[in-house]
Amino acid sequence: MQLLNNETRKQQQKLANYCRNGITIKIEKSIPENIPHYRRLVYNIITDTLETAYPITYNYLPDEQWNNLVHGFFSNHKCQTPQVWRMPLEFYEYVVANNIAEFYKIPFLNDLLYFEWIELEVHTMPDIDYPTIKQNASLLTDIIAINPEYKLIQLNYPVHLIAPVDKLEEKHGTYFLLAFRNKQNGNVQFMDLSILFAYIIENIANEITLSKIISNADALFQINDINTLQKHVLAFIEDLKQREFIIGFKL
Amino acid sequence: MLKHNIGIGFRKDFAEEFLNTQILKPSFIELAPENWIDMGGYWKKLLDQAAEKYPITCHGLSLSIGSPDELDVAFVKQVKKFLKQYNVKVYSEHLSYSKCDNAHLYDLLPIPFKADAVKHIVARIKQVQDILEMPLVLENVSYYTPIAAEMNEHEFITAIINESNCKMLLDVNNVYVNAFNHNYNPKEFIQKLPLHNISYIHMAGHEKVSDTLIIDTHGQAIIDPVYELFNFASSLIKPVPVLLERDFNIPEMEELQNELSKIDAIVSKKWEVENAIA
Numbered sequence: 001m002q003l004l005n006n007e008t009r010k011q012q013q014k015l016a017n018y019c020r021n022g023i024t025i026k027i028e029k030s031i032p033e034n035i036p037h038y039r040r041l042v043y044n045i046i047t048d049t050l051e052t053a054y055p056i057t058y059n060y061l062p063d064e065q066w067n068n069l070v071h072g073f074f075s076n077h078k079c080q081t082p083q084v085w086r087m088p089l090e091f092y093e094y095v096v097a098n099n100i101a102e103f104y105k106i107p108f109l110n111d112l113l114y115f116e117w118i119e120l121e122v123h124t125m126p127d128i129d130y131p132t133i134k135q136n137a138s139l140l141t142d143i144i145a146i147n148p149e150y151k152l153i154q155l156n157y158p159v160h161l162i163a164p165v166d167k168l169e170e171k172h173g174t175y176f177l178l179a180f181r182n183k184q185n186g187n188v189q190f191m192d193l194s195i196l197f198a199y200i201i202e203n204i205a206n207e208i209t210l211s212k213i214i215s216n217a218d219a220l221f222q223i224n225d226i227n228t229l230q231k232h233v234l235a236f237i238e239d240l241k242q243r244e245f246i247i248g249f250k251l
Numbered sequence: 252m253l254k255h256n257i258g259i260g261f262r263k264d265f266a267e268e269f270l271n272t273q274i275l276k277p278s279f280i281e282l283a284p285e286n287w288i289d290m291g292g293y294w295k296k297l298l299d300q301a302a303e304k305y306p307i308t309c310h311g312l313s314l315s316i317g318s319p320d321e322l323d324v325a326f327v328k329q330v331k332k333f334l335k336q337y338n339v340k341v342y343s344e345h346l347s348y349s350k351c352d353n354a355h356l357y358d359l360l361p362i363p364f365k366a367d368a369v370k371h372i373v374a375r376i377k378q379v380q381d382i383l384e385m386p387l388v389l390e391n392v393s394y395y396t397p398i399a400a401e402m403n404e405h406e407f408i409t410a411i412i413n414e415s416n417c418k419m420l421l422d423v424n425n426v427y428v429n430a431f432n433h434n435y436n437p438k439e440f441i442q443k444l445p446l447h448n449i450s451y452i453h454m455a456g457h458e459k460v461s462d463t464l465i466i467d468t469h470g471q472a473i474i475d476p477v478y479e480l481f482n483f484a485s486s487l488i489k490p491v492p493v494l495l496e497r498d499f500n501i502p503e504m505e506e507l508q509n510e511l512s513k514i515d516a517i518v519s520k521k522w523e524v525e526n527a528i529a
């Protein structure tokens with residue numbers, strides 16, 4: 001049963017729409033000069049939240065472009081999450097869905113936003129239980145245990161290595177980025193990875209033994225020098241241990 | 252050491268400092284569940300530490316009880332889970348709307364003071380309470396303009412509280428702000444509220460932006476006239492928990508503790524018996 005009159009609903013919609021798009025409205029029995037405060041207060045929350053989530057993008061885009069983008073987003077997109085700190089993800093998705101990168105002629109825009117979002121996401125995502133581990137086992141033949149709180153992503157531009165102003169648009173390629181959370185202090189660490197090392201991490205996560213991964217990689221990447229490859233991989237594994245991404249061996 | 256239940260809003264901006272200080276010692280903390288639900292890592296650690304040290308009350312942001320949209324049942328269930336997880340006994344929200352046409356706005360918009368809106372909200376309060384299996388506490392919010400009003404703010408709030416018999420969170424600062432902005436007597440306003448339903452009080456600072464307008468910012472210290480109004484209100488109300496809201500311009504911890512002590516001193520004169528929050 002609908003208890004709310006259509007007229008009441010309409011007035012509420014009018015105010016909410018105005019807060020979203022800023023197009024002046026007339027509301028019955030109101031104080032017209034105070035209505036803009038609602039737009040200002042709502043919009044401040046949106047801009048503050050987005051500027052905090054995407055500081056690199058915000059600083060890189062000319063003010064006018066950034067403002068148009070935020071305005072377009074908030075007017076056209078209906079924010080779905082009740083948790084305002086998750087709203088920037090919807091902003092990223094909006095930019096991708098609406099081909100803003102093409103429109104603004106910033107080919108790395110999607111990657112830049114994604115990179116900034118991933119930092120936030122890895123920092124805040126729900127805790128994942130660590131596996132039970134042992135410390136002494138064979139690196140090559142036992143199952144290596146990794147920090148479960150990570151994301152491994154693929155990018156088309158090295159937004160994690162080069163500042164946008166340094167001709168980032170000329171660096172199109174395939175890049176891999178590992179982001180993981182330190183269990184003690186919650187800090188997010190990033191690691192740039194070659195395709196080979198990304199492949200290795202993916203397979204370790206799938207509980208394949210390192211010796212199997214190395215022999216598969218040797219064939220897949222047509223290296224044909226398993227000894228050199230193994231040396232190379234073991235140095236990488238040592239680095240991951242130092243960074244506390246590899247935490248031991250599965251029981 | 253506070254004698255009464257005087258709490259402070261637990262904010263990320265000063266969470267770490269707060270957990271490490273010996274200076275600021277509230278009786279409990281209040282937080283917005285939306286800011287903490289499903290959050291892991293660093294923030295979850297701080298939240299868990301806080302939960303070990305203090306009882307928690309929750310003050311929501313996105314329930315949007317006055318929304319023309321359908322109630323977001325999945326969201327209410329998420330809140331319920333969180334309240335259970337942290338053993339939260341008080342869940343309050345705002346008598347406003349923050350979602351419309353399926354879009355969240357993340358701020359508090361004023362509901363039209365109309366009889367049909369009262370009926371609509373009363374039904375929704377019941378729905379929320381049925382899901383939560385606990386009372387909902389609703390707060391009088393600051394508003395800067397009425398929207399197509401057919402009754403005054405007082406009649407509107409009173410009708411909702413009386414018809415739903417839900418609990419009320421009296422925000423003393425909001426009464427002061429609204430009385431100033433809309434030219435009414437704040438003491439009369441409080442006196443005529445359903446006082447026995449008031450189960451919680453908020454105190455906060457605000458910002459005067461012009462000769463005719465105050466904005467409720469939670470960014471300043473509480474001003475004397477608001478203490479004075481609180482003093483008046485506390486003489487009418489049974490002992491309830493009181494919460495200091497400070498969201499911006501976070502001052503030194505001493506300053507916040509001084510505000511808690513000032514609130515405590517006022518109620519100590521009025522309320523003999525300590526009230527329990529749990």
Ligand SMILES: [Fe+2]
Pocket residue numbers: 390422453455496
């Ligand atoms: Fe409040």
